[in-house]
Amino acid sequence: MSGRVIAVVGPSGVGKDTVMAAMAARMPELHLVRRVVTRPASGTEPFEAVSDADFARREAGGAFALSWRAHGLSYGLPWTELAALEEGRDALANLSRRALLPAQARFAGLRVLALEAPAEVLARRLAGRGRETAGQIAARLAREAPLPEGLDVARIENSGTVAEAAEAALAALYPERALS
Numbered sequence: 001m002s003g004r005v006i007a008v009v010g011p012s013g014v015g016k017d018t019v020m021a022a023m024a025a026r027m028p029e030l031h032l033v034r035r036v037v038t039r040p041a042s043g044t045e046p047f048e049a050v051s052d053a054d055f056a057r058r059e060a061g062g063a064f065a066l067s068w069r070a071h072g073l074s075y076g077l078p079w080t081e082l083a084a085l086e087e088g089r090d091a092l093a094n095l096s097r098r099a100l101l102p103a104q105a106r107f108a109g110l111r112v113l114a115l116e117a118p119a120e121v122l123a124r125r126l127a128g129r130g131r132e133t134a135g136q137i138a139a140r141l142a143r144e145a146p147l148p149e150g151l152d153v154a155r156i157e158n159s160g161t162v163a164e165a166a167e168a169a170l171a172a173l174y175p176e177r178a179l180s
């Protein structure tokens with residue numbers, strides 16, 4: 001049986017990586033997709049940091065199931081990170097909202113987990129994370145990307161605790177889990 005890709009989306013600072021990690025901690029059979037990003041390595045997300053040239057080479061060689069550009073960076077989901085699907089495991093991937101339509105075309109049965117939080121919460125979190133400059137943070141907060149119609153979307157608020165959001169996300173995606 002094949003697992004499904006769960007695209008985790010939402011504005012910068014909403015807590016995608018944080019909530020994904022909390023979900024996988026509660027449900028270890030979930031696979032966390034390690035992205036390839038043209039950004040220096042940082043502590044907030046276990047991505048693979050590559051140069052622009054390395055990214056371009058791998059993209060041209062067909063190494064990515066999906067790739068996109070945002071914030072002046074390039075992002076890729078390597079095919080090798082999706083092997084867990086063949087074992088029947090679902091895979092959680094942090095995606096751009098603008099990559100959802102190509103993702104739907106690429107991944108049969110795509111599910112979407114859309115995290116939400118008020119603008120002032122996003123601003124506070126991005127400042128607290130300290131990964132971007134003030135100018136970069138302002139650009140991230142100004143970025144709008146409505147979700148395309150017709151997707152299978154679970155919307156979850158992440159303005160309370162991480163644990164609350166992770167539990168709510170798992171309950172929405174796996175309602176049968178609450179019964180076992």
Ligand SMILES: Nc1ncnc2c1ncn2[C@@H]1O[C@H](COP(=O)(O)OP(=O)(O)OP(=O)(O)O)[C@@H](O)[C@H]1O
Nearest residue numbers: 012013014015016017018044125129158160161162
């Ligand atoms: N529920 C929460 N309560 C308090 N802090 C949170 C919560 N969720 C996330 N954070 C914090 O907010 C910051 C942003 O979280 P995270 O990096 O996971 O967001 P993101 O959506 O992946 O952002 P980006 O798209 O910019 O990578 C981090 O410092 C994280 O620790």
Ligand SMILES: O=P(O)(O)OC[C@H]1O[C@H](OP(=O)(O)O)[C@H](O)[C@@H]1O
Nearest residue numbers: 012070075094095096097098143145
């Ligand atoms: O605004 P949208 O298009 O939804 O997202 C754009 C990109 O920004 C975030 O990445 P990160 O904060 O650089 O890790 C998302 O994960 C996505 O890749």
